[in-house]
Amino acid sequence: MTKTRCEDTEKNETETSKKNKISLRTLTQLCSTFLFNGYLAGFTKGKIYRGPLKKACVPVLNCYSCPGALGSCPIGSLQNALISKKFKGLFYVTGILFLFGLIFGRFICGFLCPFGFLQDALYKIKVRKITISDKRDAGLKRIKYAVLLIFAVLLPLVTRTSLTLKAPWFCKYICPAGTAEGGIPLVLFNSDLRRTAGALFNWKVLLLVLFIVSSVKISRPFCKYICPLGALYGLFNKISLIQLDLNREKCVHCSRCENVCPMQVHCRDDINSKDCIRCLKCVKECPVQAIKVVKPGSDKTARHH
Amino acid sequence: MKTVRKKRLFFLFLFAGIILVAVGIANGDVRAVFQKGSRICLECIGIG
Numbered sequence: 001m002t003k004t005r006c007e008d009t010e011k012n013e014t015e016t017s018k019k020n021k022i023s024l025r026t027l028t029q030l031c032s033t034f035l036f037n038g039y040l041a042g043f044t045k046g047k048i049y050r051g052p053l054k055k056a057c058v059p060v061l062n063c064y065s066c067p068g069a070l071g072s073c074p075i076g077s078l079q080n081a082l083i084s085k086k087f088k089g090l091f092y093v094t095g096i097l098f099l100f101g102l103i104f105g106r107f108i109c110g111f112l113c114p115f116g117f118l119q120d121a122l123y124k125i126k127v128r129k130i131t132i133s134d135k136r137d138a139g140l141k142r143i144k145y146a147v148l149l150i151f152a153v154l155l156p157l158v159t160r161t162s163l164t165l166k167a168p169w170f171c172k173y174i175c176p177a178g179t180a181e182g183g184i185p186l187v188l189f190n191s192d193l194r195r196t197a198g199a200l201f202n203w204k205v206l207l208l209v210l211f212i213v214s215s216v217k218i219s220r221p222f223c224k225y226i227c228p229l230g231a232l233y234g235l236f237n238k239i240s241l242i243q244l245d246l247n248r249e250k251c252v253h254c255s256r257c258e259n260v261c262p263m264q265v266h267c268r269d270d271i272n273s274k275d276c277i278r279c280l281k282c283v284k285e286c287p288v289q290a291i292k293v294v295k296p297g298s299d300k301t302a303r304h305h
Numbered sequence: 306m307k308t309v310r311k312k313r314l315f316f317l318f319l320f321a322g323i324i325l326v327a328v329g330i331a332n333g334d335v336r337a338v339f340q341k342g343s344r345i346c347l348e349c350i351g352i353g
Contacts, residue, residue, distance in 0.1 A: 048344075049343075050343040055342075057338065063349055064341070065349045076342075080341045088334060088337035091325045091326070091328045091334055092337075095324070095327075098319075099322040171346065175349065178351070179351055182349055183351045193345075196347075203351070236318070239315045
């Protein structure tokens with residue numbers, strides 16, 4: 001009896017210490033957030049980094065107008081290429097997006113994106129969570145493709161010749177990452193910008209607040225339903241270098257993988273779904289180690305699908 | 306998706322990606338990205 005109690009206490013302690021330990025993913029997210037926003041002087045001066053690193057696009061949704069940003073945002077650069085006179089920058093940015101998507105897929109969302117990291121942190125706040133039905137979730141997940149197509153591609157392209165409408169539409173009217181990382185710090189530290197902030201800024205702050213509040217209640221709402229970059233990378237998930245494999249013979253149908261998934265992916269239906277952010281929670285959670293990370297195109301990926 | 310098709314698509318996009326980046330660099334695209342990234346984008350921060 002005493003022995004069993006001791007074993008139970010030991011087990012509980014191990015579980016608590018496991019929970020308290022910072023996971024490799026959290027550590028990677030933290031490092032990438034600082035790496036992509038490493039120009040700390042920008043925050044005190046209220047100015048942005050203007051060095052040669054800005055020639056490169058970072059793989060994540062990280063506003064290039066963030067005072068700390070060291071690289072350029074791929075979605076911002078794509079829109080600016082589309083609204084420029086001779087589509088300057090389009091080949092380079094599209095090529096970079098292809099390569100990032102091809103190598104990493106949505107692993108970028110799960111391990112590297114600072115805005116994803118913020119949403120993960122917010123979801124850890126212990127309040128009653130909202131459960132969205134699978135049917136509604138599936139419908140909402142389509143919004144991000146519309147955002148990519150309409151706000152990040154079509155509207156910048158169609159309005160490029162108009163003086164009043166020409167704009168990077170997604171950045172201007174939607175992107176909460178730009179407001180959080182660029183808008184708010186710059187308005188706080190730069191008095192000239194503070195004076196010019198008006199209705200548009202208020203709208204963007206309102207959207208940001210909405211995303212922050214919903215991130216506390218829903219897991220990664222921006223990544224799931226809105227992010228155009230995630231939508232694009234998701235298209236590469238099935239062919240990217242990082243692939244997951246579900247061994248159906250080993251699977252005990254406990255649904256733990258699906259319950260733990262932050263993106264509400266039905267792992268047993270499609271383990272390499274377009275929505276999977278490769279957070280690898282399912283791999284950790286599986287009691288029989290039926291889910292594994294495998295090489296792309298290996299026999300294992302072909303065997304079970 | 307079949308493994309062979311996956312591999313084909315992978316190499317197709319890899320080839321396309323490399324070509325696009327190379328053409329972009331030769332076309333002066335890097336300069337365009339740098340010019341935009343090195344100035345505060347007022348639209349992006351909700352001011353412009």
